Amino acid sequence: MGNRYSRYMAVSTAWVVAVGAVCYFGGLKTASAAGAQEQRPSSFNSGQVRPAEDPAKVIHGKALYAINCQACHGQDLRGGDMGGPNLLRSQVALTDQHGELIVPIIQGSRMSQGMPNIGLNDEDAGAVAAYIRSVIGTIGSQGTPPGEKDKPKLNIVVGDATRGKEYFAAHCASCHSATGDLKTIATTYPEPMQLQAAWVAGGGRNRSAVRKAPTVDVTVAQGKKISGELVRIDDFLVTLKQSDGTQRTFARKGAMPVVVVHDPMQAHRDMMPRYTDNDIHDVTAYLVTLK
């Protein structure tokens, strides 16, 4: 699906969730389970607060799940070797409110489709349903499965450091030095994945990373050149910060003023289409040694 946050200029949407007396239009319902702790809303359905499950029931259900269900449906509910479907993306599991959909299936309503009758009574099957719902409630936004962030980290450093060093000498050493500005880059970015992204991008979001700001020369009509740090530029205006800290803005119209931007990052942008993935992995393997 589309509509990802990353595709948008950030738009601040302030959610104010007032938990308290819930007033339904028409007064058909009263707020359920007053005082029950509400779970953090599952972020794939932001705003919707799933009702809290009874912790004791969930613990009981988890044990029953391990005994009766795990072999087919997997410890993480994602399905298993014996052909049980993934429950995390089951429409039944996603929409079950209080066991009304899951319990009958546990008790044999889908035997024709290969789901055996597990033979649990209402209470036990209900506890399993509560456990399943509690896991579903932890699905992250855009379908990130539960536990995704807790997985053991895979080693992404697979490149050849020797070749990486050669590549660095050939392509990076005109601006950077392994004994100078980058000598502690692996300390600055202890996570290789972050380090790799940071060097390819030409600086990361890490605060200790110093990113060189672009400078700009603006030559106005009389051959007079004003230089400074680039504050902003578009087709119509250019703003620079002079050495004394003051800002100046120039209108851009036609050939004058002549605007020349010196952006140390440009080399990084120019390189992007040229790297092979092996180049990147090799340079990363080299850079992780610079502590």
Added chain:
Amino acid sequence: MKRTYTLSIASLLLSSAFSFCQGSGVAPEELLKPLKNDWPTYNGDYTGKRYSALTQVNRLTVKNLSLAWFSRMTPGRDAAAPSARGPQGPQVPLIVGGEGPDNINIRAGSIKGSVLAVDGTLYVTMPDNAWAIDARDGHQLWHYFWKTKGGTHIGNRGFGMWNGYLFMETPDDYLVSLDAKTGKERWHKMIANVEEGYFATPAPIVIGNHVLVGMGNDIDSPGFLQSFDPETGELQWKFYTVPMKKGDPGADTWKSIDAARHGGAQTWITGAYDPETKLYIFGTGNPTPAYTTGLRGDLDNLFTCSLIAVNVDTGKMAWYFQTSPHDMHDYDSAQTPVLIDGVFKGKMRKMVATAARNGYYFLVDRVTGEHLVTAKYGETTNWAKGLTPAGGPKRDPDKDATVAGSLASPNSGGTINWEPVTFSPVTKLFYTYEDDSFSILHLTDTDPRGSMGLGGKEEMYVGGTGSYLSALDYRTGVARWRHKFYSYGGLGGGGLLSTAGGLVFTGDAAGNLVAFDAADGKLLWNTRIGNISNAPQTFEMDGHQYVICASGDTLWSFILH
């Protein structure tokens, strides 16, 4: 005499205060006409061109375009604070609907959709909110607020209109119909289950007596398009974009029916309609899981990432063309299809063109679905090598997400995303954004059972080489000119508009609304009002041509002075 006179003045004043000069709305046959004085449907007309026949604002006069008014919308239950910018108008009627618990108040929002301009009134939406606005001065006539149950609140693309009725979708998956004059709700219908991860952003499109409603979802649920009766809200048909049972078309392109039924292909952007063939043509989203292939198998996974044509009366598919076979990068192809009648290789043809998120431009015969052109318009696009036998880009498996990281272009946001494109029949150019971006894609889930939704990967954005407004020759997909924006990692704005005045309007990613010369990309006019969050639009009223656009929660209106 005198007394009667005063009375009639008073009654005139009264009636003008309570009648909003709104006419009878949009008759379905009006929607068959090319875009001119009003803006009665999401793309202006059925072609998706977003090309206006108005010429008052043109290459010569655009330098005199200046502000008519601006108007700020405050979403949520709270009435807008008294405006410091003018006399306090009458209290705006607030109409409240929805099935949510009313404990969620969204106090900020952004206009990321199209505004309907009909009979001197503008109809504007944000998620859960809608307004009618007087097009002459920007004052609000009514505000509708929907109490949400949840769902992803990321954008709302606007209203559809049928006679005097409006239709909008809500993030918690309802189709809501309002009376355009008063904003009063006529009915609402549940169109999907929010618990299954569905959330609705699209603008409904009205065709004859059908209200077509698309849908979005970021977890593993099937995509579909639905048609509702505009009067009663009854479901007329439902078209699934993935096979739902054994033997369905496309089923043999999935590893299993279970995989297909969780396969995605969402319908989250409004399509185009060809009245001659009665075909509604729209794009579909990515397959799920998006970044892992274990569950899906190695085949094409139809009908994800495809252009699809369905008969509007039956909901039956006439043809399809897949623009990203077996996508592995979240490059969904929901982007707006544009209908073009023109010469192709010496013959007049009826075609449909689309610039997809995956960095490729496609031209297809819209009667038969015959593939005509595939062209890479994203300069740095690197995920494919050559073409498949059917004419789609052939994915390079080396550019899938890998444990060590694979440098892919474009990033998951795409070369273009939701933003409407435009086509000028005069210049014969197809104007699109081109964002040449890169990400390093790490596979974080090596479980052969696959991840879900967009999980199983870590995407590291590393920037890009630039973003552009690109004017493509529709016959080849090759850019005749490109204008580079001063931004790295971001498109120009919320979409594009072209006009018979020889102009292309768009935001420029630096806080300007800009008018370009459609022929060569020369900058003709700009105004600095903040980042433009929707596609500029135009309409005519009282002999003036208006240009409108939004920046966040504010709607701006410009005329020639």
